[in-house]
Amino acid sequence: MLGYILRRILFMIPTLFVVSVISFIVIQLPPGDFLTTYAAQLSEIGDTIDQQALEALEERYGLGQPIYVQYYKWMSGIILRGDWGQSMEWHKPVKELIWERIGLTMALSLVAILVSWFVAIPVGVYSATHQYSILDYAMSVISFIGAGTPGFMIALVIMWLAMTRLNLNVGGLFSPDYLLAPWSLDKLIDMLKHIWIPVVIIAISSTAGSIRTTRANLLDELNKPYVETARAKGLKEGKLVWKYPVRVALNPFFSTVGWSLASLISGQTLVAYVLSLQTTGPMMLRALMSQDMYLAGSFLLLLSAMTVIGTLVSDVLLAWVDPRIRLGG
Amino acid sequence: MADLERASNAPEEIESDVAIPGEEEKIYVAPYWKLMWWRFRKHKMALLSVGILAVYYFVGIFCEFVAPYNPEQYFVKYKLAPPSKIRTRDVEGKSFQPFVYAVIRERDPETRRNIYTEDTEARYPVQFFVHGTEYEMWGLFKMDVHLFGLPVPQEEQGIFLLGADRLGRDMFSRLCYGARISLSIGMVGVFLSLTLGVVLGGVSGYYGGKVDTIIQRIIEFIRSIPSIPLWMALSAALPSDWPILRLYFGITVILSLIGWTWMARVVRGRFLALREEDFVMAARLAGSSQIRIILRHMVPSFLSYIIASLTLAIPNMILAETGLSFIGLGLRAPAISWGVLLQEANNVRSLALAPWVLTPVLFVVTAVLAFNFVGDGLRDAADPYAR
Numbered sequence: 001m002l003g004y005i006l007r008r009i010l011f012m013i014p015t016l017f018v019v020s021v022i023s024f025i026v027i028q029l030p031p032g033d034f035l036t037t038y039a040a041q042l043s044e045i046g047d048t049i050d051q052q053a054l055e056a057l058e059e060r061y062g063l064g065q066p067i068y069v070q071y072y073k074w075m076s077g078i079i080l081r082g083d084w085g086q087s088m089e090w091h092k093p094v095k096e097l098i099w100e101r102i103g104l105t106m107a108l109s110l111v112a113i114l115v116s117w118f119v120a121i122p123v124g125v126y127s128a129t130h131q132y133s134i135l136d137y138a139m140s141v142i143s144f145i146g147a148g149t150p151g152f153m154i155a156l157v158i159m160w161l162a163m164t165r166l167n168l169n170v171g172g173l174f175s176p177d178y179l180l181a182p183w184s185l186d187k188l189i190d191m192l193k194h195i196w197i198p199v200v201i202i203a204i205s206s207t208a209g210s211i212r213t214t215r216a217n218l219l220d221e222l223n224k225p226y227v228e229t230a231r232a233k234g235l236k237e238g239k240l241v242w243k244y245p246v247r248v249a250l251n252p253f254f255s256t257v258g259w260s261l262a263s264l265i266s267g268q269t270l271v272a273y274v275l276s277l278q279t280t281g282p283m284m285l286r287a288l289m290s291q292d293m294y295l296a297g298s299f300l301l302l303l304s305a306m307t308v309i310g311t312l313v314s315d316v317l318l319a320w321v322d323p324r325i326r327l328g329g
Numbered sequence: 330m331a332d333l334e335r336a337s338n339a340p341e342e343i344e345s346d347v348a349i350p351g352e353e354e355k356i357y358v359a360p361y362w363k364l365m366w367w368r369f370r371k372h373k374m375a376l377l378s379v380g381i382l383a384v385y386y387f388v389g390i391f392c393e394f395v396a397p398y399n400p401e402q403y404f405v406k407y408k409l410a411p412p413s414k415i416r417t418r419d420v421e422g423k424s425f426q427p428f429v430y431a432v433i434r435e436r437d438p439e440t441r442r443n444i445y446t447e448d449t450e451a452r453y454p455v456q457f458f459v460h461g462t463e464y465e466m467w468g469l470f471k472m473d474v475h476l477f478g479l480p481v482p483q484e485e486q487g488i489f490l491l492g493a494d495r496l497g498r499d500m501f502s503r504l505c506y507g508a509r510i511s512l513s514i515g516m517v518g519v520f521l522s523l524t525l526g527v528v529l530g531g532v533s534g535y536y537g538g539k540v541d542t543i544i545q546r547i548i549e550f551i552r553s554i555p556s557i558p559l560w561m562a563l564s565a566a567l568p569s570d571w572p573i574l575r576l577y578f579g580i581t582v583i584l585s586l587i588g589w590t591w592m593a594r595v596v597r598g599r600f601l602a603l604r605e606e607d608f609v610m611a612a613r614l615a616g617s618s619q620i621r622i623i624l625r626h627m628v629p630s631f632l633s634y635i636i637a638s639l640t641l642a643i644p645n646m647i648l649a650e651t652g653l654s655f656i657g658l659g660l661r662a663p664a665i666s667w668g669v670l671l672q673e674a675n676n677v678r679s680l681a682l683a684p685w686v687l688t689p690v691l692f693v694v695t696a697v698l699a700f701n702f703v704g705d706g707l708r709d710a711a712d713p714y715a716r
């Protein structure tokens with residue numbers, strides 16, 4: 001097992017390297033570099049450009065030098081000094097900007113995932129044990145529609161309903177008063193008041209898929225002989241279902257936990273955009289639009305690294321659950 | 330009841346036993362595609378979905394003809410005008426052929442919003458195949474016949490099946506034109522990823538060994554970057570001054586850049602499974618060339634799987650395009666796609682005053698669901714020998 005994990009980690013290193021190169025190339029694609037844009041912006045608002053400061057920045061990021069030098073400076077900054085670069089739009093280090101957002105995004109996504117599991121597992125189990133009942137059909141239809149409708153469209157519709165029916169404006173995670181305030185108990189309470197709508201919206205899309213997985217897996221399990229044996233031995237139906245087949249049927253949930261890692265911080269970019277949440281997605285979008293490339297690149301790199309690590313985690317989990325994989329691998 | 334049925338069926342059964350092969354035997358002699366069709370036919374939702382998609386694609390292909398108006402033509406007097414009510418009875422309860430009342434615009438003196446009321450004095454009949462605004466069919470020849478409309482010019486009175494947008498443009502016409510781009514982008518994108526996926530996946534699966542390892546690693550690298558951020562980053566790199574057509578292909582290429590990896594996995598998996606099959610071995614022993622084995626024996630036996638996977642891939646493409654255009658990274662304003670139309674809905678004011686700007690959602694969702702059902706049906710039908 002340890003050998004398997006070590007092998008996987010070793011294999012991860014070249015993957016991470018290639019992923020970082022791709023991220024770097026992608027952020028280099030837009031024409032022009034950020035210093036020229038930055039200088040143009042400064043002179044636009046009538047600010048004088050401090051030639052020395054410009055040169056210092058140029059030196060720091062290796063601008064104007066060959067692309068591999070730039071890449072080296074970027075990567076070594078991140079790895080050795082934890083310097084993710086400078087956001088030219090916000091005039092702040094990228095590091096300061098992203099961590100708070102990532103925290104919020106992860107909180108939001110975690111709550112949404114938990115909510116969706118709490119709904120999906122019982123519903124999926126009910127659907128499987130009461131196959132072809134009216135409720136099963138109803139659930140199937142709902143989950144089909146839920147799975148086919150992208151989150152941001154659900155968000156639009158819910159926003160419209162909330163506005164016309166409840167007279168409620170649902171955008172944002174905070175009331176305007178608390179938006180820029182430092183963290184406090186009041187701000188937390190304010191956030192809890194707002195967070196349920198995005199949670200519901202994100203949960204709807206993932207719940208639909210989870211219901212179908214649970215139902216399909218459990219249906220496979222329920223026909224197996226061990227269930228029949230347990231039933232023949234006189235185990236109560238409720239205990240029988242929940243204790244054995246459900247546990248097996250839930251395996252895919254745990255093996256995809258790792259996969260959710262990246263989506264935890266990319267957190268439904270489109271939904272966040274519609275509801276103007278202070279999460280990572282809209283910030284990355286803006287950074288891309290304004291060619292704030294260190295900010296955008298950092299997001300892309302972080303997200304990709306998360307996916308790679310997430311894949312590793314789910315592989316390890318799978319190997320732990322299923323010995324055939326680690327021995328054959 | 331059961332007895333009656335048996336009685337009525339009896340003569341046929343006897344006859345079929347003697348002469349023509351009955352239902353039972355037909356199954357043994359039917360060709361593959363016929364079996365597929367019989368199987369597919371059983372999936373009622375899939376059948377219905379094929380119908381829906383046929384209508385959508387008809388609208389997309391003949392959008393100039395189906396749309397009653399020019400999608401760019403705007404009128405201040407129809408700003409956020411509600412959907413026209415098509416009536417068959419007037420105020421006195423007399424029935425006519427379908428008509429709409431003239432709509433009068435007034436302004437609320439306080440909120441300065443437009444209020445639309447119907448003038449029951451003036452009636453305009455709704456007719457099929459009316460002569461209206463001139464258009465160029467597929468950019469080839471001039472026509473002015475529309476599927477339906479009012480016999481009067483739009484300036485005098487317009488018919489808005491789904492209301493009008495912020496600038497007073499007909500939503501229904503815009504949706505028709507949007508269907509052309511949104512529905513075709515899925516097709517073109519899937520076709521591109523299919524070509525890449527089949528070639529690379531086929532090579533990977535057929536030759537195996539080092540080639541396989543390299544291609545699989547490449548696929549893993551591409552897939553280890555989350556798709557939405559990567560799409561966003563790549564589309565942000567497309568120059569903003571590109572003409573619509575080039576942008577359209579740019580977006581499709583970007584979408585298929587990730588799509589092909591998935592396709593390649595499917596093809597490779599099938600290739601690996603089929604390589605070991607007896608009939609491939611038989612063909613090899615009979616001295617068939619590799620090309621012949623691939624094209625004549627292997628491709629037909631996984632073609633149906635590919636088609637099913639393709640059908641399931643199209644909605645993802647459509648959704649991706651819609652999402653990208655919606656956040657402003659995909660197609661842009663002069664182009665009309667369902668995603669571009671939805672940008673309108675992200676405006677809180679428009680949404681509150683004119684909920685019909687949300688109608689693209691309905692079309693996207695039904696199209697996506699329909700594709701999913703058809704894909705499901707095809708996947709089941711792809712293996713008609715399974716019970």
